[in-house]
Amino acid sequence: MFKTIDAISQSARYDLIVIGSGAAGMAAALFAAIEGRKVLVVERTEYVGGTSALSAATTWMPNSHHSKTVNPDDSREKVRKFLDGVVGNHSPAAMREAFLDSAPEAVATLEANSEVKFRPYATHPDYEQQFEGATMRGRALEPVPYDGRGLGADLDKIRPPIPEFTIFGGMMVDRTDIGHLLAIRKSARSFAHTAKILAHYAGDRLKGRRGSRLVMGNALIGRFLASLNARGVDILLGTEVQDLVTENGAVTGVKLSSGGTMRQVSAACGVVLAAGGFNRHPQRRGELLPQGESHSPSAPGHTGAMQDIALRLGARLGEGNLDSAxxxxxxxxxxxxxxxxxxxxxxxxxxxxxxxxxxxxxxxxxxxxxxxxxxxxxxxxxxxxxxxxxxxxxxxxxxxxxxxxxxxxxxxxxxxxxxxxxxxxxxxxxxxxxxxxxxxxxxxxxxxxxxxxxxxxxxxxxxxxxxxxxxxxxxxxxxxxxxxxxxxxxxxxxxxxxxxxxIGAATGLVIDEWAQVMRADGRPITGLYACGNEANSIMGGTYPGPGITIGPAITFAYRAVRHALGDAQARNAA
CATH class of the missing domain: 3.90.700.10 (Succinate dehydrogenase/fumarate reductase flavoprotein, catalytic domain)
Known part of the structure; x- marks a missing residue:
């Protein structure tokens, strides 16, 4: 539920505070809400969704229950060999194992307890087909299109898609739609599909609203938002994190500001950083990216400000990636x-x-x-x-x-x-x-x-x-x-x-297998977690297949919440 900072009391106390509202942040908030916890999401821009909302939102989740429907012969061993070949020593193997441990659970948990739904695409290959273990289908999932009319006025709080990826002035289409549009004169099924989505969009335009049939990244964010609203999660837009609150070295809350109003809010179980990484950081961009003109189509909220705060607390950035982006x-x-x-x-x-x-x-x-x-x-x-x-x-x-x-x-x-x-x-x-x-x-x-x-x-x-x-x-x-x-x-x-x-940051804060932000001396910063592009990529700056940012983002959000909320297995393993 969207709130203003004035509606948050100075003594407000949440179980979990999540910074950032892309797929990583919304996933962390939803996993905690599914457990019945009180959650606050803080977003510095006027929209939720981050770069996830602008993307295709392909989600690389090997060996999920969906995978078996299109590729029953896939296995964890095949995925491991593939990642070992592509990623190698650019990231710790233990991080990839943690991902493979929890990716199927994360997908199943979302689908069983929320509006978030995925589907496999019949053919959606890994990119690096020359490596052993590569496959043509089953690992990459995509969000099921979503009717955003159910969000009411909150539909306008989702970051709109890139205009050039829409047709007719704002109608969103995914590749299934494109296939039907191209075959409209050849197939009765394609004609019917096209007529249906055009009628939906025409109805939106007549009512003066943006396209409400959400696909790709907007569908994923729309489904997350509907699920968070259903569970009463508080969401602040246009709100900056001024600092993290610590007690005896542990992160226990955040200092927030919006429109001149300040609040210090407590987090009983921890704070999750998911603000998108450094891509628009005024100095780090020049330090980490290759020389030569480049452009970032990512969302504007990826300023790296939360990384700066974490670094002041003793965190460190990853090293050894093939690329930083x-x-x-x-x-x-x-x-x-x-x-x-x-x-x-x-x-x-x-x-x-x-x-x-x-x-x-x-x-x-x-x-x-x-x-x-x-x-x-x-x-x-x-x-x-x-x-x-x-x-x-x-x-x-x-x-x-x-x-x-x-x-x-x-x-x-x-x-x-x-x-x-x-x-x-x-x-x-x-x-x-x-x-x-x-x-x-x-x-x-x-x-x-x-x-x-x-x-x-x-x-x-x-x-x-x-x-x-x-x-x-x-x-x-x-x-x-x-x-x-x-x-x-x-x-x-x-x-x-x-x-x-x-299109996204690969270099980020070093985390452990439970998404705890790590100090330079190898100890975790108690109560502080990171996931998504805020964390150092488990792919080590390589790009093995479609959705290798959002898949791990959701998975490590799941692991962060398990640890933060006191999951016995997570605590013992850590």
Missing amino acids: FWAPVSIRRRADGSTASFPHFVMDRSKPGTVCVDQMGRRFVNESVSYHLFARAIFEHNKTVPCIPCFIITDAVGLKKYGLGMVRMGTSNIAPYLADGYLTEGATVAELARKIGVPAANLEDTIAAMNRYAASGKDDEFGRGTTPYHRVNGDAAVGPNPTLGPIAAPPYYAVRLYPGD
């Missing part, structure tokens, strides 16, 4: 209201036939079909020797119409606004396009000629595009012999600039 290539465009859109290029264009990505010399530097994290890492690495920030994704008239390019959606009939503001560059010939984007024409012509040869043979002799199941599933199954390769030969030609974009 998780990455995706993004394209940038100024919106009509003056704000900047940072659009993540996940899978909708880079792996499609008829595209190629080049550096500022007009040459390829990466397999375009690798995961978004590896793609953006490659931009930084290549930029050390050849200018590559920005790089360019290029297609032809057929590719643009059929698959789109970034914010230019497939089938867009009027591309003039994108050309006018420079987001999209057009050339009647490859040489003209090269001149307009400032790359050597001869190099770009050679690159595209090579791609056309690869499209004909089905074999990418340079980078092996389309050689793993993950590559191929993101291509176009109707195209052969390689679903990720197609000719780039139908003028005019188009390019969009791509930059590295950090």
Whole structure:
């Protein structure tokens, strides 16, 4: 239930106080509320949801009860081998074991006691298919769409999705919807599905409200919010944490401020930090991220302020990660209201036939079909020797119409606004396009000629595009012999600039297996927990598969609450 700070008494006492309202924070609050505890959630922005609300909210939870419905042959041993291969020594194996211990329990607990519901997708592969134990399905779950009308006015408290990920001015769609939209003229089932969601959205617009059919990240946050409301959890928006209260070295409460009003609130069992990490921290961003222009499409609340407070209490940041952030290539465009859109290029264009990505010399530097994290890492690495920030994704008239390019959606009939503001560059010939984007024409012509040869043979002799199941599933199954390769030969030609974009923090506060924040001397800070991107990633800055941030976030929220509320097994193990 949303409250103002004036409604919280100076002597207020809660069992658990949670800082941050993304998936990690809401999960921690809900797990405690399920146990009948009194919980306060503190959010510094005007919305709940954090970056989770902006994301697809894919949730990597191996061996859940859902996994068995689509991949009965998966096992903990296979998952362990996969993570050992991808992550290796970048994180302690004990943290991954704790995750595997509790992930199935966390999912089952949520689904049995709340509105939070997940479903497996028929094909949702791990990204690093070359490692033993990788699978094509079952580990990645997605939130079931949710009818937000049941939230009433609270619907407007959920952070809205990225506008460029919606259609018709605010209608949210997930990939199931997109599949039906593309097949509307071919399938009666798709026609019926499309008609239903369009009617729902039309009803919202007629009543003057935002789209209330919630999918992906908004669905997950909507389901959490409904569940927290049902259990009477107090939520403060627009409220800053000024400091943590300690007694004899243990964290026992928080000092809050909002609109000039101050409160000191007690936490009998502990405080959980889940404020999203350092991505917008004024100094730490420059200290931890690679040099070179980058953009963050994450939510604005990730200032790292809670980490600063924890560090003053003796906490420490993780070391040894492969990367300090998780990455995706993004394209940038100024919106009509003056704000900047940072659009993540996940899978909708880079792996499609008829595209190629080049550096500022007009040459390829990466397999375009690798995961978004590896793609953006490659931009930084290549930029050390050849200018590559920005790089360019290029297609032809057929590719643009059929698959789109970034914010230019497939089938867009009027591309003039994108050309006018420079987001999209057009050339009647490859040489003209090269001149307009400032790359050597001869190099770009050679690159595209090579791609056309690869499209004909089905074999990418340079980078092996389309050689793993993950590559191929993101291509176009109707195209052969390689679903990720197609000719780039139908003028005019188009390019969009791509930059590295950090989509979440990997480096964070060091925690133990029960999410206790650890001091530099190896002792826990009693009463202080961290989960989500506030905590150091158990994946060590690698990106094994879809949802490897939200899955561990929810799992360690579950473990934090078990420990904080005095679970005997958790206490004995610690």
